[in-house]
Amino acid sequence: MTASTHNAVDNVLERFVVENAREHLLTDDQIIRAATESSRVNKALQKYTVDARLGGSLNDDPRLLQKAEKRMKEARIVFTTCTGAGLGIIRKTNFGIVLIDEASQITEPAAMIPLVKECHTAVMVGDHVQLRPTVRPMGKALEFDRSLFERLYTGPEYRLLSRTMLKTQYRFSEAIARFPSTEFYEGQLETGAQLDDEIASLALTLFPWPTDDKGRIFPVTFVPCTSEEDYGRSSKSNVGQVNLVMHIIHLLRTLSDTHQESQEFTIDELKKKLRQTSIAILTPYSRQVKLLTENIKLNENTVVSTIDGFQGREADIVVFTTVRSNMDGDLGFLDDARRLNVAWTRPKLGLVIVGDKRTLGTNSLWKRAIDACREVVIERPVEETVASK
Template structure:
């Protein structure tokens, strides 16, 4: 079986775990890439050490986060016809799912222990074999071919499967090296010769006024093959390179970065004094879209081409001014939260994006209109969340190939364009913390991908307080009357409310108390139409579920109207109050304290509601009441207690039993779980370099519905 970049792949598969984890493995072996070269051979050879180091760094980084990586179950594995010791260790693999999340050039760790999201997966303590996905069967998505780094003891695996009647081999995603392999091939094709006449003109310092047109986004090694990036006709060879306002190449290895591996050909030619020209006419964006980036990033030096000024360039895909050529849609009640790893997501924005996409899809189906849509977000978790939501809501629709959708990170969309671009900014904290959204190059890419319509979703308060380019964007949108609140659209308002209801039953991270909801509470909450009220109620529940009960109980002590003093009332705002209590729940062989949320009612209705609940609590025995009223303080918080049934039955008061802390979560099913939040700064989060290395992005990166 022929595999592209086989030399690089063999090198990667040869690394031992100790070598992979050694960040200094290639230190001292990676030389600085010069700015001038004596020959094309020297030019191509100069990038190879840095490429190897960058590939090593990517694999090393992935191993440290295997605990949160996607996992596939393997139901069958056997050598292929091409299998041959010692190097051609090809295996055909059947996965348990109908749709594989693995694509060619994915590196995976084969192990007989399923990684656990809570306990983690320490690869240093578990047996594993690294393999690379060589190909996937287009007719059977769950069948792939892999090349393993070591022979597999398949007899033991199959015997164990047969005996235990369950899967016992798993594939853990590590990283994808498609881009690395492509660069490797480019370097070696260059070394083998070819038409390199144009490339020879950019090896050294410029001696005349001619310019060369090249892309500035990529690291120079990305554009090494003239036929790919430098295949220009004679009239183009005196044109300028592009401009510096776009994103630089992503380089993970500090060693490779210091060697100049991320430097673009544009940057190098600028250093060598090649003449630069500004491409000052834009042919892509509707003029309403180009106004802000032109003024903010280019000092109004860019002119709109005549074609984008014509009346037929204005498209109205959905009804309402909100869906004109350019708009900022304020998501006032969103919440940024951790998704995968240190990446953020915002479920309210996910719901809004999904609703807009569903409406656009209906328009395309009904009117037989061809529409291309792109969704861009700076956070990988948001990209994945949107992909999953769209797949859930739109997978059954068929627009006959007229509707296309791409969902990508900012870096993945560089150089791309679509009819409609929807931007999900994610950040919603009110204090102005926007992370790498403040990067002007990243913002420039976000704002310049659309042809006809650009709709930006974000939280106004966060953006205005950020003291970044986003503050000026909000001011500009308001001045031009392009600012809208999402609730102004009935469909979006419903989507936001539905999301708030769903998030109500999601587990809370680090919760110490289990929370149970009464039917009355669920009915009352379902009638609330204000997303802000949902936020306030959830904020209160988060507080008490984390153990901050004593402050609430102290503040409400004088206003208790419960004869048993078990029922509590807490004001949510000037109108509504929450009625709750500490109750006991029988679980297997123990009693455990839980938080019971009885109802949310107008404050004036609290006495009547509590009166009816008192009748319910009159059935409690003295011992049960005492257990409900017992409190255990641990530091600044109250922790739930539990008693064994045996100790309680043997002693009427049950006080002799040791009371222990339990961990719980906010959910209706009463499942116990814990979850740790990363402590790392959000500023450290890395963007994905391209869609082909962005996890799971291939599922919906370019679908035709």
């Protein structure tokens, strides 16, 4: 079982361990986490590494090699990165079955490493309309960022190749799914999540979530902000949007006056529920991440990240600060439809997009995205304003 990064591999191993404990599929000795450096492995999972199995490191004691090779032969499943499949103790080990997770984020040469080790069955899992592998500008010009997964999924038919779309998603509601389904998945994306009660709980906050014609919370909103972006830097920021996002977070974390009294829950219980709601503040630009981090109080339930860094993760609510606001209608990174798709599909319950409608509207996809939202105008208090650093 492979993926592009150690974190991605550990995420799958962590879930497999839980499933294995419930179903009793394999013994612990039959599960190996291979890494040339055990320190790169999540501490909770280091007991599955070869070093832990041997009680020592191959780097320090080459005499353990035979024992390590024996352990590998006894293993039924090995977890490692794609490049790790060609390194260390498993360099000469062949695998009949190869699984590659997040395959659309892996360059084709990296994906080939586990596949050329006498593999007779391969399963690649990914999303070819989300972000591609990160490569240097020259590599992008040569389409080096196009993954093997994307090439096989969108290319011609091959004998013994089958392509399957898992159409049902269980993360977010149909209201959130509607736009990405239409724009990116040919209208085929179906929703299996039943989140009506959780979405209704958004009304507990001071944030003025709009409602549909049946009085239900509509969880996809656009908050206009005409504050201009900064100029003269390769990575952009927007102080006005930071100020507005700060106020939005305050609203999302504050109990509405109409819910101060409840027959079901005490005020303390309702406030605790708000604190436990996870919020991710996403933006295309690392400079905006820095400015947000300097001015917003973060904890385990409130995080700030670039869109690229948050792919594969989720939060109850996503606040997406788009940054770009200029006279030329220049969108920069925002012009990448994949980035919009990733940001839109991270929230479980609610999405709040903050941006300049005039600048975003110069792009036809973004114009349709704004039209798919309900607009909410929010005035931020002067006392919450911060200065750029």
